[in-house]
Amino acid sequence: MYPFCNCLWIEDEFNCLVDSSPTDNELAKIAGKPVHLIVNSHGHIDHNRANYRFPKARVLLHKTNHSLVESAEGYLHEFGFDRYLDEAGRTMYLRKPGYRPRPADGTLEDGQVISVGRTRFQVIHLPGHIYGHCGFFFPDEGIVYTGDIDLNKFGPWYGNISSSVDDFINSINKLIAMQPEMMITSHGTRVITAGVKAGLSRYRDIIYQREEEIIKLLYRGKHTVWEIGAELPIYKRMLEPREIFYLYECAMDWKHLERLERLGRVERKGDKYFLNHGIRPFNLSLG
Numbered sequence: 001m002y003p004f005c006n007c008l009w010i011e012d013e014f015n016c017l018v019d020s021s022p023t024d025n026e027l028a029k030i031a032g033k034p035v036h037l038i039v040n041s042h043g044h045i046d047h048n049r050a051n052y053r054f055p056k057a058r059v060l061l062h063k064t065n066h067s068l069v070e071s072a073e074g075y076l077h078e079f080g081f082d083r084y085l086d087e088a089g090r091t092m093y094l095r096k097p098g099y100r101p102r103p104a105d106g107t108l109e110d111g112q113v114i115s116v117g118r119t120r121f122q123v124i125h126l127p128g129h130i131y132g133h134c135g136f137f138f139p140d141e142g143i144v145y146t147g148d149i150d151l152n153k154f155g156p157w158y159g160n161i162s163s164s165v166d167d168f169i170n171s172i173n174k175l176i177a178m179q180p181e182m183m184i185t186s187h188g189t190r191v192i193t194a195g196v197k198a199g200l201s202r203y204r205d206i207i208y209q210r211e212e213e214i215i216k217l218l219y220r221g222k223h224t225v226w227e228i229g230a231e232l233p234i235y236k237r238m239l240e241p242r243e244i245f246y247l248y249e250c251a252m253d254w255k256h257l258e259r260l261e262r263l264g265r266v267e268r269k270g271d272k273y274f275l276n277h278g279i280r281p282f283n284l285s286l287g
């Protein structure tokens, strides 16, 4: 659970930590062992909060996520919080999970192969959650570490400036096509060996269900991102802290509206969105 995540520890010629936000109890298990390399699936704090504890390790993450780990300003900007959240909210957002800047030492790119001795793995770029989101494929073990494509019941999260609904769908489809024997996710059920394809498909379809909800709201006369967000088509119920979750909700609604506009289903006039001629909620068009 946030601000922690399921991490992998590889003990080999070079010791490597895949994501670095274990609980303190978990982290204690590697106390005294050198950490040579840290790879972060992406720049969210719940995937790299212990990076600063290993000043000698080489930290790698996707180039576009360096700004998130390098400064609080860069981190807040990616959430739109430099613009839409007040000073008290920003301070709380950084302090609560324990944000500490720690510069990255290098980048991760799609297809890159990392060898730490006998163990090798390949970087798979899986954008959507945030543009720089990456998974890691271990061909010899048949394992794929999928980061925040985590099959949680709530569904995919895409509330950052560089998030994209289309990218998220494509990334899930990319994993389905890989047919991994074993998936390890950053949150929730750590190791998934059964029903991987069905689980991924179900998780992806939550995106389409949300989109249908947004179309319904447009049909019922909600036209701005803020009006749609207030109806919580993504979260369904308001979570605490409200100011944060309302902004997450609106950001994700906005990502859907962008996609609907691109698909020609919605037209934008100023800050208002309207359904194009002939576009109706699915259950209404059936009638």
Ligand SMILES: [Zn+2]
Binding pocket: 042, 044, 129, 148
């Ligand atoms: Zn994340």
